[in-house]
Every structure is written in C-alpha cells, then in structure tokens.
Amino acid sequence: QAVCKRRIMQCLIIIMYTSKAVSGQIHYSIPEEMQKGSFVGNIAKDLGVNGKQLSDHGLRIVMSKGMTQYFALNVNSGHLQIVERIDREKICKELEKCMLKLQVLVENKLKLYSVEVEITDINDNAPQFLSKEWKIEIPETATPTDRFLLPRAQDPDLGINSVQNYELTGSNHFSLEVQRGENGARQAELVLEKPLDREEQSVYDLILTATDGGVPRKTGTLNIRVNVTDINDNAPVFSQAIYKVSLKENAPIGMSVLQVKASDSDEGSNAEITYTFSDIAEKGEQKFTLDPKDGKITLLENIDFENRKKYVMIIQASDGGGLVAHCKVEIEVLDENDNAPDVILTSISNPIPEDLEPGAVIALIKVHDRDSGENGEVSCHLQEFVPFQIVSSSDDYFKLLTDGSLDRERVPEYNITIIAMDKGTPPLSTHKTISIMISDINDNPPAFEKPSFTAYILENNPAGVSVFHVKASDPDLDRNAQITYSFLSTSIEDLPLSSYISINSETGTIYSQRSFDYEQLREFQIEVKVQDGGSPPLSSSATVTVCILDRNDNSPQILYPSQTPEGSSVFEMVPRSAESGYLVTKVVAVDADSGHNSWLSFHLLQATEPSLFTIGSHTGEIQTARTLLERDAVKQKLVVMVKDNGQPPLSATVTVNLVFAESFQEALPEINSQPNDSESPLDIQFYLVLALALVSFLFLVTVILTIMMKLRRSRNPTFLQCFIPDPHSKTGAIFPPNYEDGTLPYSYQICLSSESRRNEFAFLQPIFPSLCQNTNYNRILRNSFG
Structure with missing residues (x-):
C-alpha cells in the first residue's frame, strides 16, 4: 500500500509541475x-508539431558529449520519456534546485529549443550518521x-525530506536541544540536566535518533557513550572559529x-590536544587528511573544480x-583552465548545392567547456x-554559414577546420574538421575546343x-x-543538309x-550545336568548314586549235620564208582539276618532218x-599530246595541219587537195631523185629568195593576228616545279589565221582564294584570254 501511495503521489506531482514557460x-x-x-511531457504538442509529421520534421534530442542521457523522445507520439534512473542527490549534490537541461533540434528548420526538466526531491534517503557510535x-x-x-x-x-528533528533516549540526566543554523541545518546539542557523579555512574549509554519530515518518515540512530571523567576545568580554544582557504584544482x-x-x-594530559574530523562529508574525508597532533590538513587526492x-x-x-572545542574549515576550490572545449556536430547539411546563397545555414555546432568564468568562455573561428x-547562435551553439559563392568545378569539396578556443590562461583549443561536399548544378554550357574547324575530304569519296x-x-x-x-544548319545550296552530311549525336x-565532286562543290559550312542534359539545358555552337580536295579525275581539254569531228584541226598557214624559231601556232588547253x-x-x-618543228613543253608553242627546204613537204601534219601532272596522269591529243605558202591563194589548192594514199614507194623515190637533180638549180634560187625575204624584214604576216598578254600586268604567278624557262602554262602568244579568228572562245573566269585554298594544294588561276 505504501508503494502504491508513493506512485500516486509521484503522478500527482508530475501533473502539477509539468508546464511550458x-x-x-x-x-x-x-x-x-x-x-x-515514465512520461515527462509532450514535446511535440508544446512545440506545436503535429505528431503525424514528426519524422518529416526530424525532431530529436541533442545531448552534450559525455553526459548521461536520461531522456528519450518517442518519435511516434512526441512524448519525452525517462530512459535512465534519475537520482537527484547524485546529479545535483547540494544544489537546492536541480535542473537537467537538454536541447531539442527540429532538423528541417535547423532550429533548437531549450528544455529544462526540474528534478524534485523525494524522501528516498534516511538520515545517517558518519559512525555508529x-x-x-x-x-x-x-x-x-x-x-x-x-x-x-x-x-x-x-x-522537508532532510533531517527535521533529533530525539534522545537512554537517561534522564541529559536532554536534547536542537538549534537551527544559518543555512537551515539543524544541530543537536546534549544538555546536562542533573549533576554527574563519576563514582555513582561513570558511563551513560544514550541513543540519538535523527528523523526527517518525509512521507513516510525515515530515521537514523547514533549510539552515544558518555564517560564521566575527573575534573578538567579548561577546554581547548581554537585561534579562529572559521578557517577559510582557497585551493587550485591542479594542486599537487x-x-x-x-x-x-x-x-x-x-x-x-589535560593540555594535550588531539585534532579529529567531527563533521566532514564522505568525499572530503577521501580528499583530505588531518594530522591529529599538529592540526595540519593535507591533500590526499586530486581535486576537480568541475x-x-x-x-x-x-x-x-x-x-x-575530555574537553573539546570545534572550528569550521571551508576549502574553496579555484578553477584552472584544464578542460579544452568540446565541439559537437549537432546537425549538418551535406552535400550542398553550388548555387546556395550566402548566409545559408550549413551546420549547427555545440561547443561546451566544463571550466567556469573566462576559462569556460569559448569563441570559434575557421582555420582556412x-x-x-x-x-x-545561442547559449553554447554556433552556426556554420556560407559566406561567398561556391563553384563545384573549381572546388568540389571543402575540409573546414573549426577551432574552438577558450579565454583561459593559457588558452586551450579544440580542432574539429568537417567535410562539405558541393553538389553540381547545370551552370556551365558545353564548349568546343575552338569556335571554328576546317575539315578536308577528297572528292569521289564513298558515301x-x-x-x-x-x-x-x-x-x-x-x-x-x-x-x-x-546541326543548326538546315540546307546547303537549297538542298537538305541531311543529303550531304550527318553527325553522330553521341560522339x-x-x-x-554522298560522294562529293570538287568541280561542282568545293566547300561548304555547317554549324554544329552541342547541348547538355541539364534542366534547363545549356548549349553552344561551332562552325565547321568542309573543304573538298581535288583528285585527278578530268583529262585536259584542248581549246585551240579547234578540232573537226574527224579529230583534225583546220589548216594553219606558215610562210615559206619562216626562219628558225618562227611561232607557227600555239596549242591552248585547260584542265578542270586544280593544283598539280x-x-x-x-x-x-x-610529225611529217620531226626535225622541222619544236613545241614548248610548258607553253604549247609550236615553232620552226x-x-x-625544197625537199620538205608543203603540207605538214603534227600530232600534239597534252598531259596533266596528276597521278596517274591523264592526256588528250590534237592533230595540227600546216601549209607552207606565201598567200592564201597559194595555200588554197594544197588545202583542198586530198592526200593520195595510193602513191607507191617507187613514186616517192622518183620524186626524191628529181629533187636531188634540181638541187643545184634551186640552191641559187633559194639564196636569192632568202636575201629578198630578209630585205623585206617582214616578221609577221599580214594575215596573222597575234594575241600577246600584257607584260605589265600585276597579276601574280605561281610557277610549278621544273619550269626552267619561267614561262607559265597560261602565259602565251596565239597567232590565228583569218579563218581561225572567227572561232569564239569561252574564257574561264579567275577563281579567287577561299578558306579551303589555304591547304597544301596551291590554287593556280585559270587561263583568261583577252
């Protein structure tokens, strides 16, 4: 029944004292x-947090390092409950008001709430004397x-649960008087009621009973033996009623x-004084010793201010x-800075996004120093x-905040060292390192190595x-x-881009x-876009110029002399008096390819007479x-081959028909006459013999005609028109290798007969340099006639 009454009383006390400040x-x-x-209080209700949302709020208790955890939070109901036996006397010792403090953290808000639990006393300890007798x-x-x-x-x-009264039993010679001290403590004094006679009774056995005021009351007893001694009329006297001394906690x-x-x-013997502890707490008796002879108090164990x-x-x-005197000794323990601060990481957000604004709370840190005064005052700063x-923040709490912009691409992780230092002398400090990871956001667009590129591909490539x-x-x-x-581009020359080119979206x-033809398309540009997968996505672009490189896939085309359907050119007239080096005609050809x-x-x-003509290998000029000679045929037939410099080389041929005559009327019969293929070798020998017979006669005639022709100083026949390029032209020339005479293949003199001048030539326009011409292939300007 007593136990039930005690539990009922405890519940009533809980209901009566539970409150919210x-x-x-x-x-x-x-x-x-x-x-x-046991139930302490409804934390969730007092904080205004719905119990169903406790897990979302992240409600938890924050305890200091090294402290006993007496309470726990029920995450389902939000109730604060007792998880460890609470002994007020053990926790608070002599403190009249015993408070247990804890911090409740709401993690989603990184906010702390202070909770105080006052531990009230119950009568769980009986009065007790240090000794039984x-x-x-x-x-x-x-x-x-x-x-x-x-x-x-x-x-x-x-x-009321402490000692409230003393009672004395055993003899009517003595009575008891209880005095109340300054601090409310009760002190019992033995009062002599009747005179003593040692010879009548030398010993008195008394019982002193101490009673507290709790429910139920508890008592403690002390057996007192009074020895009646012979006369001693002077009691010892202390030099001081109260001795006070201060002692540092690091005293040896x-x-x-x-x-x-x-x-x-x-x-x-009545003057021989012996010193003893009359009243000392158990802890004090372990820490100090008293010399019974000289009254010197010595330190036995280390003392700790905390x-x-x-x-x-x-x-x-x-x-x-047997006479006694008493004095009071007060030893005050002075604090020394012997405890470094404790740094406890209460809550942290990790990782954090790199676009986090300055001033955002990253972590909540508790710093505690067991020392007091300035020795327990702690300041925090960052080492790096x-x-x-x-x-x-508040009390012993500090907040770690962002103080600038973050860039994961520059620094993906920070190792932050927090230094907590007290104000003692010398100061003590604690280092705490926290690793903060920076999470990525899409703040960088993809980028090409450079803004533009040039690609090369040979024509006639496979698709x-x-x-x-x-x-x-x-x-x-x-x-x-x-x-x-x-691709950002959509078309090339009005044709879909997809018909020309494609791109692998991943690589x-x-x-x-398609297969490209240099002669139709020499270059084109495309714009390539690259885009990342972020939200929203970021992109950039670059220009790619595709240059088509030439292959030797076109044979030379002969522009002059023009050819008949049978493959022969029209006749060219050469004066009979033409000297050595006379420009007979020029073969003009072009090649649709470029470069080499x-x-x-x-x-x-x-040639009909190979020794009669020469041709410029790079100019195409045919000269005598x-x-x-008289023995030379009037009509001459020359077959000229034009070959390009490609690998393998391609070529074309043209047949040039020449007639030696001084006038068009003289040359006309020869032009109209058809060669007689039926002439026999005997006829040819006949003509040779006849020619040899006439050498003597013709020699004289030839010498006379030669002298006359020189006198006429006629260099160019009136019926020939010559086209000569302007020697003062500023057009630059690029000379191919092995052109010893320094004459370009397109620098020429063309002499056309009256008949030939009627032909019209389609002149090719010059092609100016472009980006694709800045390659190993030199571009040579096309021929232009004028």
Whole structure:
C-alpha cells in the first residue's frame, strides 16, 4: 500500500509541475527515482508539431558529449520519456534546485529549443550518521545546562525530506536541544540536566535518533557513550572559529592546505590536544587528511573544480581531560583552465548545392567547456580561408554559414577546420574538421575546343565515310555533363543538309552522305550545336568548314586549235620564208582539276618532218626548228599530246595541219587537195631523185629568195593576228616545279589565221582564294584570254 501511495503521489506531482514557460523555453518538473519509460511531457504538442509529421520534421534530442542521457523522445507520439534512473542527490549534490537541461533540434528548420526538466526531491534517503557510535567525555564537575555538541546526521534529501528533528533516549540526566543554523541545518546539542557523579555512574549509554519530515518518515540512530571523567576545568580554544582557504584544482597531492591551531590552559594530559574530523562529508574525508597532533590538513587526492567547488568540515580539538572545542574549515576550490572545449556536430547539411546563397545555414555546432568564468568562455573561428563563416547562435551553439559563392568545378569539396578556443590562461583549443561536399548544378554550357574547324575530304569519296570529329567538353557532372551533337544548319545550296552530311549525336563524328565532286562543290559550312542534359539545358555552337580536295579525275581539254569531228584541226598557214624559231601556232588547253592535277605539259608525238618543228613543253608553242627546204613537204601534219601532272596522269591529243605558202591563194589548192594514199614507194623515190637533180638549180634560187625575204624584214604576216598578254600586268604567278624557262602554262602568244579568228572562245573566269585554298594544294588561276 505504501508503494502504491508513493506512485500516486509521484503522478500527482508530475501533473502539477509539468508546464511550458512563458518565455518560450519548455519547462517540466518531475520527481526523482521514476521508473524507466515514465512520461515527462509532450514535446511535440508544446512545440506545436503535429505528431503525424514528426519524422518529416526530424525532431530529436541533442545531448552534450559525455553526459548521461536520461531522456528519450518517442518519435511516434512526441512524448519525452525517462530512459535512465534519475537520482537527484547524485546529479545535483547540494544544489537546492536541480535542473537537467537538454536541447531539442527540429532538423528541417535547423532550429533548437531549450528544455529544462526540474528534478524534485523525494524522501528516498534516511538520515545517517558518519559512525555508529560516538564517545564523549564529560567531567563530573560539569554543571547543569552545560552543552555538548553532538554529531550531525546527514541526509542528502532536501527541504522537508532532510533531517527535521533529533530525539534522545537512554537517561534522564541529559536532554536534547536542537538549534537551527544559518543555512537551515539543524544541530543537536546534549544538555546536562542533573549533576554527574563519576563514582555513582561513570558511563551513560544514550541513543540519538535523527528523523526527517518525509512521507513516510525515515530515521537514523547514533549510539552515544558518555564517560564521566575527573575534573578538567579548561577546554581547548581554537585561534579562529572559521578557517577559510582557497585551493587550485591542479594542486599537487601531499600539499599542505592549512593548519588549525587550538590551545589549552591546563597542564599535563589535560593540555594535550588531539585534532579529529567531527563533521566532514564522505568525499572530503577521501580528499583530505588531518594530522591529529599538529592540526595540519593535507591533500590526499586530486581535486576537480568541475566535480566539487567547495569542501566544508568541522574539526574537533580534544584535550586529555575530555574537553573539546570545534572550528569550521571551508576549502574553496579555484578553477584552472584544464578542460579544452568540446565541439559537437549537432546537425549538418551535406552535400550542398553550388548555387546556395550566402548566409545559408550549413551546420549547427555545440561547443561546451566544463571550466567556469573566462576559462569556460569559448569563441570559434575557421582555420582556412574558405567561403564559410561561423557565428554564435545561442547559449553554447554556433552556426556554420556560407559566406561567398561556391563553384563545384573549381572546388568540389571543402575540409573546414573549426577551432574552438577558450579565454583561459593559457588558452586551450579544440580542432574539429568537417567535410562539405558541393553538389553540381547545370551552370556551365558545353564548349568546343575552338569556335571554328576546317575539315578536308577528297572528292569521289564513298558515301558514309567519316569526314571530321568535333569534340566538346562540359565541366559539370552526370546529366549536366551528358552532351549531344546536332546541326543548326538546315540546307546547303537549297538542298537538305541531311543529303550531304550527318553527325553522330553521341560522339560528334561527322559522316558524308554522298560522294562529293570538287568541280561542282568545293566547300561548304555547317554549324554544329552541342547541348547538355541539364534542366534547363545549356548549349553552344561551332562552325565547321568542309573543304573538298581535288583528285585527278578530268583529262585536259584542248581549246585551240579547234578540232573537226574527224579529230583534225583546220589548216594553219606558215610562210615559206619562216626562219628558225618562227611561232607557227600555239596549242591552248585547260584542265578542270586544280593544283598539280591542272599543270599541263605539251609533247610532240608525231610529225611529217620531226626535225622541222619544236613545241614548248610548258607553253604549247609550236615553232620552226629550221628553215623550210625544197625537199620538205608543203603540207605538214603534227600530232600534239597534252598531259596533266596528276597521278596517274591523264592526256588528250590534237592533230595540227600546216601549209607552207606565201598567200592564201597559194595555200588554197594544197588545202583542198586530198592526200593520195595510193602513191607507191617507187613514186616517192622518183620524186626524191628529181629533187636531188634540181638541187643545184634551186640552191641559187633559194639564196636569192632568202636575201629578198630578209630585205623585206617582214616578221609577221599580214594575215596573222597575234594575241600577246600584257607584260605589265600585276597579276601574280605561281610557277610549278621544273619550269626552267619561267614561262607559265597560261602565259602565251596565239597567232590565228583569218579563218581561225572567227572561232569564239569561252574564257574561264579567275577563281579567287577561299578558306579551303589555304591547304597544301596551291590554287593556280585559270587561263583568261583577252
């Protein structure tokens, strides 16, 4: 029944003391020694958080490092419950008001709430004396009303639950008087009621009972033995009623703390003083020792300010006659800076996006120092120069904030070292390193290596061959760095771009979709777009110029002399008086190819009289190699081959018909006459013999005609028209190799007969240099006639 009443009382106390502070700090009050799992308070309700959303809010308790966790939060109901036995006397010792503080963190808001749980005392400790028996000597000369101080019972409970009264039983010679001290503590004194007679009774056995005021009451007893001694009329006297001393917590073991001193006016054994602890807490008796002879107090163990700040003890001085005196000793423990700050990472957001605005909260950090005063005041700063800052939040909490722009591509991770330093002398510090990862956002467009590219492909290529490969990069990650390639252009020369070229969207490789012809299309431009997979996507573009390179796939075309359907040219007249080096005609040819493939050379394949003519291998000019002899045929037939410089070379031939005559009327019969293929070799021999017979006669005639022709100084026949390029032209020339005479294949003199001049020539326009002409193939300007 007593246990049930006790539990009912505890529940009533919980209901009565549980409350919420007006200032916003949550306050609960519970009695000590409650069972594990007992209800303390509804945290969720007091914070205004719906219990169904506790998991979303991330509600949890933040405990300091090294502290016992007495409470837990039920994540389902939001109730604060007891998870560890709570002993008020163990936690708060002599403190009258025992408070347990904890922090409740709402993680989704990174906000802390302070919660105080006041632990109220219950009567769970009975009064107790330090020893079971106490001996006191009283001289028989003691008079009634003399008082003798008795040991004080100790009860760690507070208030009504502590010692409230003392009772004395065993003899009517003595009574008990209880005095209340300044701090409310009760001190029992033994009062002599009747005179003593040692011879009548030398020993009195008394029982002192200490009673507390709890429900139910608890008691403790002390057996007192009173020895009646012979007369000793002078009691010891201390030099001070109260001794006070300060002692640093790092004082070495064995150090002399202080020395009490008492004197006695008696002589002999009645003046021999012995010092003992009359009243000292158990912890104090372990820390200090008292020399019974000289009253010197010595340190036995290390003392710690954080565990106990003050030691109070009563020292008794007894003389040899049994008279005693008492003094009070107060030892104050001074704090030393012997505890470095504790740095506890309460909550952190990791990773953080690189576009996070300055001032955003990254982490919540608790810093605690067990020292007091300036030794316990802590400041925090960051060791590295990073775009973060740490600021004080409340109580012992600090916030880690962003303090600048972040760029994952430049710094993907930060190792932030937080230095917590107290204000002690010398100061103590703690380093805490936090790794912050930076997450990627799509803030970088993909980029090509350069804004423009030039690709080359030989004409007559097979469809589907790789033309070029463009490469772009994106410093972002994952989908933000997944790039695809496409064309921005839609057409080339009014034809769909897809009929010319295609691109692999993943690799950036460009493929031809048709076979290209240099003579039809020499270059074209396309614009390639690259786009990443971010949201929204970013893109950039580059220009690719595709140059078609020439192959030797066109044979030379002979423009002059024009040919008949049978393959022969019209007749050209040559004066009989033409000297050696006379320009007979010029073979003009062009090649649709370019570069080396269009460099032409001229060769005389066949001639009626090979020794009579020469041809310029690079100019196509046909000249006489000597003067015409009488034995030479009037009609001459020349077969000229024009060959280009390609690999393999291509060629074309033309037949040139020449007639030696001084006038058109003289040449006309020869032109109209058809060669007689039926003439026999005998007829040819006949003509040769006849020619030899007439040599003597014709020699003289030839000499006379030669002299006359020189006198006429006629260099050019009136019936021939010559086209000579302007020697002062500023047009530059590019000379192909092995052109010893320095004459371009397109620098020429053309002499046309009256009949030939009627022909019209289609002159090719010059082609000016473009981007594609800046290659290893030199572009030579086309022929232009004028």
